[in-house]
Amino acid sequence: xxxxxLSFLIxxxxxxxxxxxxxxxxxxxxxxxxxxxxxxFYGYVNWKIIPILLIATVIIFTLGIAIHSTEENEKxxxxxxxxxxxxxxxxxxxxxxxxxxxxxFSSVLNTLGLKSNIGTxxxxxxxxxxxxxxxxxxxxxxxxxxxxxxxxxxxxxxTYVAFFPTIMSGPIDRPNxxxxxxxxxxxxxxxxxxxxxxxILWGLFQKAVIADNLATIxxxxxxxxxxxxxxxxxxxxxxxxxxxxxxxxxxxxxxxxVGKILGFHITKNFNYPYFSRxxxxxxxxxxxxxTSWLTDYIFMPLSFKFRxxxxxxxxxxxxxxxxxxxxxxxxxxxFVIYGLFHGLLFIPLILTETIFKxxxxxxxxxxxxxxxxxxxxxxxxxxxxxSLIIFRADNILQAWNYFLDIFSPSLLNAPKFTSHDLALIFxxxxxxxxxxxxxxYGKETECPLFQLDKMKNKYSRWVIYFxxxxxxxxxxxxxxxxxxxxx
Amino acid sequence: xNKTKITQEVEAIFRKVFDDDKLVINxxxxxxxxxxxxxxxxxxxxxxxxxxxxxxxxxxxxxxMKNVGDMIDLLVLKIG
Numbered sequence: 123x124x125x126x127x128l129s130f131l132i133x134x135x136x137x138x139x140x141x142x143x144x145x146x147x148x149x150x151x152x153x154x155x156x157x158x159x160x161x162x163f164y165g166y167v168n169w170k171i172i173p174i175l176l177i178a179t180v181i182i183f184t185l186g187i188a189i190h191s192t193e194e195n196e197k198x199x200x201x202x203x204x205x206x207x208x209x210x211x212x213x214x215x216x217x218x219x220x221x222x223x224x225x226x227f228s229s230v231l232n233t234l235g236l237k238s239n240i241g242t243x244x245x246x247x248x249x250x251x252x253x254x255x256x257x258x259x260x261x262x263x264x265x266x267x268x269x270x271x272x273x274x275x276x277x278x279x280x281t282y283v284a285f286f287p288t289i290m291s292g293p294i295d296r297p298n299x300x301x302x303x304x305x306x307x308x309x310x311x312x313x314x315x316x317x318x319x320x321x322i323l324w325g326l327f328q329k330a331v332i333a334d335n336l337a338t339i340x341x342x343x344x345x346x347x348x349x350x351x352x353x354x355x356x357x358x359x360x361x362x363x364x365x366x367x368x369x370x371x372x373x374x375x376x377x378x379x380v381g382k383i384l385g386f387h388i389t390k391n392f393n394y395p396y397f398s399r400x401x402x403x404x405x406x407x408x409x410x411x412x413t414s415w416l417t418d419y420i421f422m423p424l425s426f427k428f429r430x431x432x433x434x435x436x437x438x439x440x441x442x443x444x445x446x447x448x449x450x451x452x453x454x455x456x457f458v459i460y461g462l463f464h465g466l467l468f469i470p471l472i473l474t475e476t477i478f479k480x481x482x483x484x485x486x487x488x489x490x491x492x493x494x495x496x497x498x499x500x501x502x503x504x505x506x507x508x509s510l511i512i513f514r515a516d517n518i519l520q521a522w523n524y525f526l527d528i529f530s531p532s533l534l535n536a537p538k539f540t541s542h543d544l545a546l547i548f549x550x551x552x553x554x555x556x557x558x559x560x561x562x563y564g565k566e567t568e569c570p571l572f573q574l575d576k577m578k579n580k581y582s583r584w585v586i587y588f589x590x591x592x593x594x595x596x597x598x599x600x601x602x603x604x605x606x607x608x609x
Numbered sequence: 610x611n612k613t614k615i616t617q618e619v620e621a622i623f624r625k626v627f628d629d630d631k632l633v634i635n636x637x638x639x640x641x642x643x644x645x646x647x648x649x650x651x652x653x654x655x656x657x658x659x660x661x662x663x664x665x666x667x668x669x670x671x672x673x674m675k676n677v678g679d680m681i682d683l684l685v686l687k688i689g
Contacts, residue, residue, distance in 0.1 A: 267672045406647075417648045425652045426668055429659075436652065478653065479628070480645045 123166045124604060125322075125376040126330055133163065134380065141384060142310045149307055156281045156304075156384070163286035164250070171248040175284060178213060182206055182258045183279045186265045186272035199266060206262035210255045217247045222453030250289045252450060252609050256415055257283050261297045263419060270298055278304045287380040291373050291606040293391040293411035300386070308385035318382030320571040323587060325375030327594045332557060333369035334599030335550050336361050339543055344514065347523060352530045354537035359528070361547075362514055363507045364554050366605060367396065370409070373604045375569060394565040396558070399498035401467040402477045404506060412450065416443055433472050440472070441465035451513070451609050456521060460512045467505065489563060549597065615662075615684050619677070622657045626650055636678030662688055 123130050137159045145151035165172040185206040192198040215223075261279075264270045273279040282300050283289075343350055343358045350358075374391035381388040389411045398404035405413055421443040428435030441462065448461020471477040485491055491499065508525075515521035539547060564570025571590075574583045610618075620634045627645055640646040646654075658680070659665060664687050674680045 267669075269672070422648055422652075422671070423668055425648075426655070426666075426671060429652060429656050436649070478645065478650055480647075 123163060124601065125373070125380070126326055126601065129166075133159070138383065147307065147309060149305070150277070152308060153275075153277050153281050153304055156286070157277055157284065160281065160284040160286040160289060164284060164289055167249070168246075171246075174213075174217075174248050174251075175254065176280075178209070178255070178258060179280045179283050180276075181209060182261060182283075183273065183276055185209075186261060186279070187274070189262070189265050190272045193268070203262055203266035206266075207259055210259035210262070214251060214255050217245060217251050219449075219453045220245060226455075249607060250291065253292045253294055254283050254289060256294045256412075257297070260294075260415060260419065264297055270301070273297075273301055285381075285386075287377040287384075288388060291370070291377070291604055291609070292409075293374055293377065293389045294415055295389050295411070296415075299389060303386050311385065314382050314385065317569075317572065318379040320574075320587075321375045321379035321382065321569045323379075323590055323594075324569050324571050325372040325377075325379060327372075327590050328368035328375070328557065329372030329604070330594050330598040331553050332550060333365050333372055333605075334602045335546060335597065336365040336368075336599075337602045338600060339539075339547060340365055342543075347520065347527060350527065351535050351537055352528050352533035353535055354539075355524060355528045356533065357537050357547075359507050359511055359524075361550075362510055363396075363503065366510060366513075367392075368557070369602075369605045373606060390568060394561055396503055397483065397499055397562065397565060398502050399483065399495055400471060400476065400502055401464060401505060402471050403480070404502055405464070413447065416447060416450075420446055437469055437472055440468045444468075454516075455518055456512050456515050459518060459521075460509055463509050463512065553593070553597070610662075610688055612681065612685050615688070616681055618661060619658065619681055619684070622654065622661060623677075626653050626657055634677050636676065636681070638677040639675065658684070664688060 123133065137155065140155050141152055145155060161172060161175075164175060185202055189199050189202045189206070192202060261270075261282075265272045273282070278301060281304055282295070282297060285295070285300070288295060340358055340362050343354065347355070371392045378388045378390065391409055391411050393407040393410060395404050395407035398407055421439055424442055425436055425439035428438050431438070442465075444465030445458055445461040447464070448457040448459070451457045451460075468477065483491060483495060490496075511524050511528075512518075512521045515524060560570045564573045567573050571587075574586060577583050616634070620632070623634050623643075624630055624632045627643060627650065632643070640651065655666060655671070662684060664684075666683075670683055674683065
């Protein structure tokens, strides 16, 4: 069930009614409504994956209480915490990486001239596993480090893990932020609901108008790379950057918006990454809930461990961290290379100490950046776009061929499209331009549409909402599954 | 070394790491209150504090430091 579907709309209206009207003011019942609806939402496509989520939740809930009750005995408490973390990692490794490891091991044996008959297994990966296991692991770490008390209410904990707006693709909320919200009273708040609706509208526009329309064109080109001109491959690579961003940012805005309607403040996932001036700034603004998770639980301990090696210790910690960022996306060497590539991009920033200085992006009286910053933004976007070729490719060879084909003489020829695709691309590029313009002028707010509050005339505001909604209805692309659901 | 002296030394470290001669620290100050205080500069701070006071933190110590006051209290405990 995707957010931009009729089935989700019906589902959400029912949940909303039960949540606010039937069980209003009763937090306990509201949480149970959320829990049951979350499990319904999660099992809607394939109910067989529900036991995995439920069993993992029960075990981690029990371990949380056990860790807390044995905190006087540090050794036992640490042992239980390690068990919980290994369980989370084990879930991920089994469902997501097991076949990848077998396959890679088998390839190494074959390369060494040894015959291997190790077959891979038919393992179905539960949707959202990368997201909910990270929630489970962070819960164990936070309880063990004494940052939070373990939850005594299974319903509350299970709702935190399975919360339907975020279970499929995040944002990955931390227990410190989310569990207290589940314990507090939630009544209908008009302002928060309006903000949520605006954020859903903005997310829907991005997803339906830009991402879904781009998907059909981009997928077609990627299915037939050898027969494309270099200029077309370059254009498609650039457009893919916008597809990925609008798809994932669109999803995140909708998830956060749905959360707001239910009275929750969900962690934000994007902070206008395409206006970043270097790759470090970019990663502070892209998929924030994942990068901050890895920063806290992987990068910080590693950089602390390597601190005696100075800058090179820092570089090593960053590279390991980014390989894991890549690998988090899936069991494929392309993701490892993608992560490594981004990790390596940090080296000059650390050696020149640019990374430690965060200068605010200044604009002139027309709201435009300096020439210097403009070129830095373009440069960062270009590097990102190139890295996404590795990210999008099925395997390293395909990525390599894509690169080779881009840097060929046909780069100077105009890209050829059918008249239908050409018209579609032209319309999408106009929408991308408008989208980026709205993002640019709204970049100081959580969602660019929030800046419409500055307008005194409420009718003008409604006209803008109506135009966005109408554009979304008229130009909506074929419904495509959100890209990040596969991760 | 008493708490006042430690606080002065820590303030000097903050000014050096964040390249701000006018930075004044207080006990409730957190990363949210200082521009550029992120995971990277936090590690620079830790290394500078360790070198200045000739001590070694444990990873567990890092988790306990929720604000500048926690850091100074920990230093008082270690060297005071």
